[in-house]
Amino acid sequence: QVQPVESGGGLVQPGGSLRLSCAASGLTFSRYAMSWYRQASGKERELVAAITSGSGTTNYADSVKGRFTISRDNAKNTVYLQMNSLKPEDTAVYFCNANFRGYRNLDYWGKGTQVTVSS
Numbered sequence: 001q002v003q004p005v006e007s008g009g010g011l012v013q014p015g016g017s018l019r020l021s022c023a024a025s026g027l028t029f030s031r032y033a034m035s036w037y038r039q040a041s042g043k044e045r046e047l048v049a050a051i052t053s054g055s056g057t058t059n060y061a062d063s064v065k066g067r068f069t070i071s072r073d074n075a076k077n078t079v080y081l082q083m084n085s086l087k088p089e090d091t092a093v094y095f096c097n098a099n100f101r102g103y104r105n106l107d108y109w110g111k112g113t114q115v116t117v118s119s
Contacts, residue, residue, distance in 0.1 A: 004096040009113030012086055016117070020081040022096030022110060033099045034072055034079040038092035038115075045095070049081060053100075063089070086117045 004024040012018050020036070035050035049070035050059045058070050069082040079096065096110040 004098055004108055004110035006094065006096045006110045006113040009094060009115045011116045011118065013119055014087060014117055016086050017082070017084045018086065018115060019083065020094055020096075020113060020115070022079045022081075024077050024079070024096070024098050024108065027098060027100075027108065029077040029098075030074040031100060033101070034070075035097045035099065036070060036079075036081045037095045037097060038090075039095070039112075040089075040092040043092075048094070051079065083115070086115075088117045091115060091117050 004022050006020060006022050008018060008020040010018065031053050033050060033053050036048040037045050038048050039045040046061065048061050048064055049068055051057070051070045051072055056072065060068060067083065067085045070079065072079045083090065093112040093114050095112045098108040100106040
């Protein structure tokens, strides 16, 4: 099994935009719910956005609703997080998670990508 790999992080000014990508090979991607978590320095890891494996239903943390959009491209085994109107409070390491629920429950985590929102 190959772990998910995040990319697209970096430094952006407040009000700017950034798109994160997570490539997750080595699994049947379409059967996994995908999500983005983040962890700011000294803070607990929190769920940012999630998208289901079947219907593609999405869910967002209240703090990012209206600003962030999660999407997936099963043909490319990739999930995205479009982040708009970024705030300094969005600064964190962003982690990609792939979750499978069935007889076996499986979780795969990426190593994270740093997003810094600062002037």
